[in-house]
Amino acid sequence: MASASAFTFKRPSVIPGFGITLGFALFYLSLIVLIPLSSTFLKSTELGWDGFWQTVTHPRVVASYRVSFGASLAAAAVNLFAGLLVAWVLVRYRFPGKRLIDALVDLPFALPTAVAGISLTALYAGNGWIGQYLEPLGLKVAFTPVGITVALIFIGLPFVVRSVQPVLQELEPELEEAAASLGASRFTTFRRVILPSLMPALLTGFALAFARGLGEYGSVIFIAGNMPMISEITPLLIITKLEQYDYAGATAIAVAMLLISFVLLLLINLLQWWSRKRHTE
C-alpha cells in the first residue's frame, strides 16, 4: 500500500471540488487552446516536408524573420536599459508624480495595440510632433524598420520594468551596506552586488519583451510601411497569405513562429525558475 500511494495521481485532501474544477479547467483548456493549436500543427503536415521547408525559407519570408528578429532584439535591448532605469528610479527615489509614472508604465498593457500603432505613426511621420525634428537630421522613423523598433519599445517596456521592480524592492539593503563598509564605491557596488542579483529578472524581462515583439501585430503594421523584403514583419506575412487563400502557406509560417515561441516560453520558464531559486537561496 505504501508504494501504491506513492504513485497516485492526487494527494487526498478534504478540500472539496477538485474533480469538477479540474474537469472544467481541462475541458475548457482543451477546447479553446489545445485542440485548435494542435490542429494547426496537423494542418501544416498537408504541405509535406518539402513544401513546408520551401514556404518557410522563401526569401521574402526569411527577410521578414530578419525584420522581426532584428527589431525585436533591438527593442528588447533598449528596454533592458530603459526598463532598469525606470525600475531603479521608481523603487529608489522619491519625486513628484512618481505614483503617476508607476501607473503609466502599464499603459502599453492596457492601451489597445491599434491605438498605439496609429498614434506612434502620427508622432513619427515626417510631419508629426517628433518626426518633423528627426527627418531633417536624415533619420526616417515611420515606415522603416526603425519605426517597428520604436513600436516594440513601447510594447515591451512594462515587461522589463515589472520583472525587475519587485526584485529590486526585495533586495536587502544590508548587501549594499556591507559592500560600502568594505570600501566599494557606489558604482562598484552596483556593478558587482546589485546587478548580479537583478540579472535573472533582467533576462526574464528581456526575453518576455523579445517574445512579445516577435508576435506583435497591431502596433507595428501602421508604422512599419510593410514593404516586402524591407519592413514586412512575419505576422503580417501570415495575414497576406490568408488573404490570398494560401492557408497551407500561412499555416507553415505560423508553425515556424509557434515553434520559436515555444522555445522562448521554455527559456523564460527556465529563467524564472533560476530567478526563484536565486531569490530563495
Added chain:
Amino acid sequence: MSIEIRNVNKYFGTYHALRDVNLEFASGELTALLGPSGCGKTSLLRIIAGLEQPDSGQVLLHGEDSTDRHVRERRVGFVFQHYALFRHMTVAENVAFGLTVKPRSQRPSKQAIRKKVMELLDLVQLGFVADRYPNQLSGGQRQRIALARALAVEPKVLLLDEPFGALDASVRKELRRWLRRLHDEIHVTSVFVTHDQEEAMEVADRVVVMNKGVVEQVGTPDEIYDNPATPFVSRFLGSVNLFHGRIHNGWAHIGDLRQEAPAHANGSSGPAVAFLRPHEIDLSDQPEGSIGAATITSIRIVGPLLRLELEREGGEGLVEVELPRERYDARTLPIGRKVYIRPRQMRVFVEKNAS
C-alpha cells in the same frame, strides 16, 4: 470511549508516518499527544478530525465508525496552530460562522446566534473584542477566539493542534493554565498536540508519547514521568544521565552496582543501559550501593537546588546531579572532591533498543 483509533496506518509517499496506531480517549478527558516534530502526532490529530484519511485502520467517534465520514459531519472542534481565523470577518462573525452555515432548518435565529456568540466570548473572557478583526488581536487572544469558534458548534470532541506553539513563552504558560481551567469547566473530550513535555505534563489528564509514527507510552503525567516504558520516553521527558552496563540472568550490572532486574529475568542478557534523572541521584562518601566514584567539576546554586556536574572515574563521561539545598550544603561539596553516585531509582533497558 469518546475516540477510538484502531490499527491506523498513514503514508506520505513512501514515508510511513503512522504505524499501527491503537488508542482510546476516554470521555471528558484532556489528552496530550506528545512527541518530537515529525513523530506523526499532528497527522493523527488530523485523521481524528477527518482532515486526512488513514491508509488503513478505523477511527471511531462515540462508538461509531467515522473513518469515511466527512470532516463537516464529524462534529469535531478543531483549533489550528496558526488559528486560521477568517481574516475578513469580525471576531463575532468568526465565532458565529459554524452556526450560520447550518442548513436553514437547523439554523438558530439571528438573536439566538448573537446570544450564543456573546456567551462563548464571555467564556473565553474576550467579550470586549467582538467587533474587532483578527489582525487587531494578540496571538493569545486569537487563539482563544479560535477556541470559542470551535466550541460554537458544540463539538463532541475538541482537537487542538499545537495550540500554544506560536505564542511567546510567558503568554503560553498563562494560556495553558487557562485551558486547563476551561476544560474543567466544560468537560468536552479534548486532544491536543504538543512537542513541549512540560506543557503536556501540566495541562493533560493523560499523555500519549509518540515517536517515529509509533505510540511509545500512554499514561497519566506522573506514570509517564516516573515509569517511562522505553528509553525514548525516558529521554524525551527531561534531561537524563545514561549509565552503560550489562544484564545477566535477571541481574543488572551498572558500574559497581548489582541490582535485581525482574523485568529481564527470563534469560535475556547482554549490554544494558540505565537511565537516571539528575534529581534521582544521591551523593555519598561511601562506595556501598553506588555506581561508582566521580569528581565534582562544577557546582551552581539554582534557586532551591544545587546543580552539579561530575566527571566519572575512568573517563566514563559526565553526570548531571540536582540536589535539594535543604539536604546538602554547597560548602561541603567543593570542586575537585571525590563522591560516590548512588541512585535512588533506576530504570534499566536492554541496550539494543536504547537508541
Added chain:
Amino acid sequence: MSSKHSLVLTEAPWLRVVLITLTLTFVALFLLLPLAAVITEALRNGVEAYWEAIVEPDALAAIRLTLTAAAIAVPLNLVFGVCAAWAIAKHDFRGKNLLVTLIDLPFAVSPVISGLIYVLMFGMQGWLGPWLAEHDIKIVFAVPGIVLATIFVTFPFVARELIPVMQEQGTEEEEAALTLGANGWQTFWRVTLPNIKWGLLYGVILCNARAMGEFGAVSVVSGHIRGQTNTLPLHVEILYNEYNFVAAFATASLLALLALVTLAVKSFVEWRAAQQAAAARNAEPPASVGSLA
C-alpha cells in the same frame, strides 16, 4: 530617496537628478506623447466632428460588438480562472506544473496566429468548415469567431492572477470552515472568495482591457464587415486606412479612455491590496492576555 535606505545606499544628488530626468523624459516620450497625440488628433476638427465620428451608426455597432465580445469572454475566462486556480492552488496532483504552463500558452502565441487557428478549425478550408457550412452555421468571419479569438487571447489573465494569490493563502481557513460544518460552496463563497477578491478584480480588469482592445487575432477572424463584424479596434483601422484620421483618432480615444480607466482601477486595487497587507502586518495587538489573569 526611499526612507528605508540609509545614506550610504544612494547616489550623489546630481546623479539622482540625472537619472530621474532621464526616466521622466523616456516616459514622456514613449508613454505620454502617444496618449496626447490620440486626443489632439481626435479633436483636430473640433468637438463636433469628434462627436459625429463616435455616434455614427458603424461606430455604434462596433462599440456594441466590442462590448458583446467582452461580455461573453470575460465571464467565461473568470469561471475558468477560478476553477483552475482552485484545483491548482488548493490541491496537489501530478502534472500541476505542466497545467500552469499550458494555461500561459496563449500569451506566447502571436495574436495573428491566435486568429488563424480558428480559421483553420472553422473556416471553409478548415476541419469543421464543410460540416458547418452544411448546417448553415457561421463561426469564422462572424461574431462567434470574434468571441472565440477574444477568449483565446484573454484566456490566462484571471487564472494567472489568482493562482499565486490562492497558493499564498494556503488551505487552513478552508479546513477551518469545513470543521465548522460548512459545505464546499459555503466555504468558497464565504471564506475563499473574500480573501481573493482583489486579485480577482485585478485579473478581470486586465482581461477586460485586452478583450476590448484586441486587434490582431480579431482582425484575422473578423472578415471586416462594417456594422456587423467590426470591433472598435478594427473600426479604427478601417477609418485610418481610408485616411479619415479624425474619426479614426476619435474612435481610438474611446479605447485610450478605456486604458486610462483600467490603469486607474488597477492602481486602486493595488493600493487597496497593499494597504490590507500592511494592516495585517502592522496591527500590533493592543490588549494582551494580561487581562484574564
